[in-house]
Amino acid sequence: MKTNNSLMTQQTESFYLNFGKQYQRYTNKRIIENKKCNALDGDVSLSISKSFWFLSMSFLSIVGGYLTFSFSALVVFLVFTAITLCFGHSLGMHRRLIHQSYECPKWLEYFFVHLGCLVGIAGPTGMMNTHDLRDWAQRQSECHDYFSHKQVIWKDAFWQTICDIKLENPPRFQPEESYSQDKLYQWMERYWMWQQLPWAILLFSLGGIGWVIWGICVRIVISTIGHWLIGYFAHNHGSRKWHIEGASVQGYNIKFAGLITMGECWHNNHHAFPGSALLGLEKNQSDPGWWVLQIFSKIGLVWNIVLPHDLPERMELTCLQNEVSNKDAI
Numbered sequence: 001m002k003t004n005n006s007l008m009t010q011q012t013e014s015f016y017l018n019f020g021k022q023y024q025r026y027t028n029k030r031i032i033e034n035k036k037c038n039a040l041d042g043d044v045s046l047s048i049s050k051s052f053w054f055l056s057m058s059f060l061s062i063v064g065g066y067l068t069f070s071f072s073a074l075v076v077f078l079v080f081t082a083i084t085l086c087f088g089h090s091l092g093m094h095r096r097l098i099h100q101s102y103e104c105p106k107w108l109e110y111f112f113v114h115l116g117c118l119v120g121i122a123g124p125t126g127m128m129n130t131h132d133l134r135d136w137a138q139r140q141s142e143c144h145d146y147f148s149h150k151q152v153i154w155k156d157a158f159w160q161t162i163c164d165i166k167l168e169n170p171p172r173f174q175p176e177e178s179y180s181q182d183k184l185y186q187w188m189e190r191y192w193m194w195q196q197l198p199w200a201i202l203l204f205s206l207g208g209i210g211w212v213i214w215g216i217c218v219r220i221v222i223s224t225i226g227h228w229l230i231g232y233f234a235h236n237h238g239s240r241k242w243h244i245e246g247a248s249v250q251g252y253n254i255k256f257a258g259l260i261t262m263g264e265c266w267h268n269n270h271h272a273f274p275g276s277a278l279l280g281l282e283k284n285q286s287d288p289g290w291w292v293l294q295i296f297s298k299i300g301l302v303w304n305i306v307l308p309h310d311l312p313e314r315m316e317l318t319c320l321q322n323e324v325s326n327k328d329a330i
């Protein structure tokens with residue numbers, strides 16, 4: 001075992017190596033399976049709405065981005081991208097809405113999830129559904145290449161940005177009533193694309209069309225491509241010390257991507273401890289989303305933060321004796 005582990009990880013390891021306690025397999029309560037369900041058989045097809053959205057944003061970004069470039073527009077793009085990825089995608093959609101790995105006031109959760117919608121990939125239910133189905137598929141003994149990112153990179157890019165998969169026998173997705181019956185989340189889901197509009201108007205009034213192109217269109221395209229790219233690498237390349245027995249797909253930690261992904265690149269850790277609010281478990285694993293949670297916790301806006309040792313033990317989880325890298329580890 002590595003000697004430079006943080007105290008956190010050492011505690012986690014000893015906890016999980018402490019046999020004799022009750023073990024159970026990890027399950028997601030929102031995914032309802034039956035015996036016919038399988039993650040392998042299905043077809044990938046072009047999504048009209050995704051294609052229209054992504055390709056029109058790409059066109060506006062390439063043409064408009066070139067014509068309207070300015071230093072201030074670039075700053076708007078960088079700041080707005082960092083805010084929406086960190087507070088919206090990572091803390092709002094992923095760590096709060098999907099994994100409920102911390103608690104916060106409802107108004108703050110709504111605001112974070114709204115920022116998550118602004119990333120421009122999906123609304124709250126769509127994001128949760130896509131995430132849960134992929135995670136479920138990756139835990140099966142075999143799954144479609146769409147879920148495992150095992151096709152060549154260009155085909156995977158095409159699939160993940162503008163296509164959908166339709167499984168022949170999918171599990172049923174059933175979100176908690178606290179989300180599915182929530183009127184504001186229903187509205188956010190229905191109008192997730194339109195939530196850009198007030199921000200576009202604000203940017204236009206402050207900095208003209210260049211700020212709109214860079215703050216909205218370029219940001220959405222770069223965030224969507226980045227989201228796919230990190231998903232591709234985090235299931236194909238990198239290193240890992242945790243192994244999920246029986247899963248067809250393992251997650252990998254991508255070194256050097258901690259800051260740019262807000263901590264989401266520590267995907268081997270996430271496969272091992274999906275409910276943990278902390279993703280960068282080791283000392284040298286930067287996790288900006290976690291840093292923000294710590295600040296919010298200090299000022300009393302976040303509480304009940306879940307860590308790996310708070311989670312039920314998993315019988316299928318093994319800590320590898322040595323961290324392994326696949327041959328193309330980055």
Ligand SMILES: [Zn+2]
Pocket residue numbers: 135138235250251267271
């Ligand atoms: Zn994964």
Ligand SMILES: [Zn+2]
Pocket residue numbers: 094098099131270274
């Ligand atoms: Zn997750």
